Amino acid sequence: MDIITLISKWILDNMNIIIRAIASIIIIATSYAISRKISSTMLRGVVKVSPTTLTNLSRLIRILIIFIGFLIALSILGIELSGILVAAGFTGIVVGLAAQQTLSQLFSGISLILEGRAKIGDAVRIGDIGGIVEHIGLMSTQIRAWNGEIYTIPNNIVSSSNIVNLSKSIARRAEIVIGISYNSDIDKAIEIIRRVLDEEELVLSEPKPMVIVEGFGESSINLRVMFWIPSQYFLIIRSEVIKKIKKQLEEAGIEIPYPQRVVWLKNI
Structure with a gap:
């Protein structure tokens, strides 16, 4: 019996196994191709998520599809999956207990990515x-x-x-506490502050800026100034407003006092 005859006989005897093996390879190759296609489609898609989110999601979907294809291939080959799943479950419990913190970080990361x-x-x-x-x-x-x-x-x-x-905030509210001396004209100080806010283009008119008398400080009457600024200009405009308020209050003769205390000495 020549070698060709032996090979033909082996193929005929194991045709069922060969067909299953070929089908399994096709399933795994197809799942891999589908995962790559979905992954590349997601990365090219115009969606309102960050590139990092897309990359991580496409990676997870790709792994999941390949894993499903692998399980289908094992099933076609006639391998009993119940034992594998039981062993995988037991292994998962052991690994989960040993790497609880790592798994917590992983699932938290997935949650953050999905929630955006x-x-x-x-x-x-x-x-x-x-x-x-x-x-x-x-x-x-x-x-x-x-x-x-x-x-x-x-x-x-x-x-x-x-x-x-x-x-994510379109605008942010800035709050400044300004102390003026007890001898200063409160109404005049409020008028100057409001004028500074009105003249600053990037201070929003709605919601309307507010200047309120907050209370008596140790060395000053405290005015709380509240106004809204577009988020991207918040720090710059807040700084500019503080400088302009200080300059115009000083030009108007309204004192912003240093912290001071009055000490009475009692003669014994």
Whole structure:
């Protein structure tokens, strides 16, 4: 019996296995191709999410599709999946207990990506840390603080913290407390402050700026000034308003006093 006859006989005897193997390879290759197609389509899509979010989501979907294709291929080959799933479940429990914090960070990262509470480039405050979002990954988020330092925060901490997204606010309210001397004319001071706010183009007219007499300080009458500024100009305009108020109050002879105390000495 020549080798060709032997090969033909082996193929005929194992035709069922060969067909299953070919089908399994086709299933795995197809799932891989579909995952790549969906991934590339998502990355090219015009949607209102950050590039980082798209990348992470496409990566997760790609892994999921390939995993499903792998399970289908095993089923076609006649491999019993129940035992594998039981073993995988037991292994998952062991791994979950050993890597509880890591899994917490992973699921928190997925939650942050899907919710879209912040994206790269947003100005945020997470707990006591404020700055610009540099990166959002599955495990951690990077924040560039206002002083330039980079903070890498685990996603489980980010998810459980209060996230204030300053970039999502169209406008922000600025509050300034100005102390004027007890001898100064309060009405005149309020008039000057309101004029400064009216003259500043980027101070919003609605909501209307407010100047209220807050109370008696140790060395001054305190005026609280509240006004709204477009978020992207907040720090610059707030600084300019403070400088202009100080200059015009001084030109009008209204004193902004230094902190002072009156001490009485009792003769014994």
